[in-house]
Amino acid sequence: xxxxxxxxxxxxxxxxxxxxxxxxxxxxxxxxxxxxxxxxxxxxxxxxxxxxxxxxxxxxxxxxxxxxxxxxxxxxxxxxxxxxxxxxxxxxxxxxxxxxxxxxxxxxxxxxxxxxxxxxxxxxxxxxxxxxxxxxxxxxxxxxx
Numbered sequence: 139x140x141x142x143x144x145x146x147x148x149x150x151x152x153x154x155x156x157x158x159x160x161x162x163x164x165x166x167x168x169x170x171x172x173x174x175x176x177x178x179x180x181x182x183x184x185x186x187x188x189x190x191x192x193x194x195x196x197x198x199x200x201x202x203x204x205x206x207x208x209x210x211x212x213x214x215x216x217x218x219x220x221x222x223x224x225x226x227x228x229x230x231x232x233x234x235x236x237x238x239x240x241x242x243x244x245x246x247x248x249x250x251x252x253x254x255x256x257x258x259x260x261x262x263x264x265x266x267x268x269x270x271x272x273x274x275x276x277x278x279x280x281x282x283x
Contacts, residue, residue, distance in 0.1 A: 158281045165274040172267050176260065183256055190249055197242060204235060 211232070 155281060158277065162274055162278045162281065165270065165277075169267060169271050169274065172263075176263060176267070179260065183253070183260070187253060190246075190253070194246065197246070201239070204239070208232070
């Protein structure tokens with residue numbers, strides 16, 4: 139009678155051990171998938187950061203060009219003051235450029251904020267993945283004792 143109970147407990151223990159091993163394998167596979175996904179996302183974020191950097195550089199070049207044009211417009215206005223009507227048109231164009239500059243500046247700030255938020259999210263995900271990995275390793279170590 140006792141031998142039957144011991145045998146049943148041994149079978150249950152073996153089944154539980156097998157079940158735990160399968161769970162650990164599944165967890166490790168899913169962990170690898172998450173890590174792969176995070177790496178791919180990281181690559182996308184890196185590409186976006188490079189693209190934003192390029193956009194910022196182009197924007198800076200545009201601003202340098204705009205500043206150069208401002209100087210040229212001032213020189214022209216000094217030489218042809220008698221064309222004040224056309225000077226009004228130039229003034230309106232400058233206002234429009236300033237508005238576009240402000241609009242672009244706002245967009246760049248929004249993009250930078252979004253990148254910071256994405257980066258923080260990835261850090262949180264990475265911490266969770268690390269936590270799950272540690273739990274998995276701990277369970278695996280307990281199972282192998």
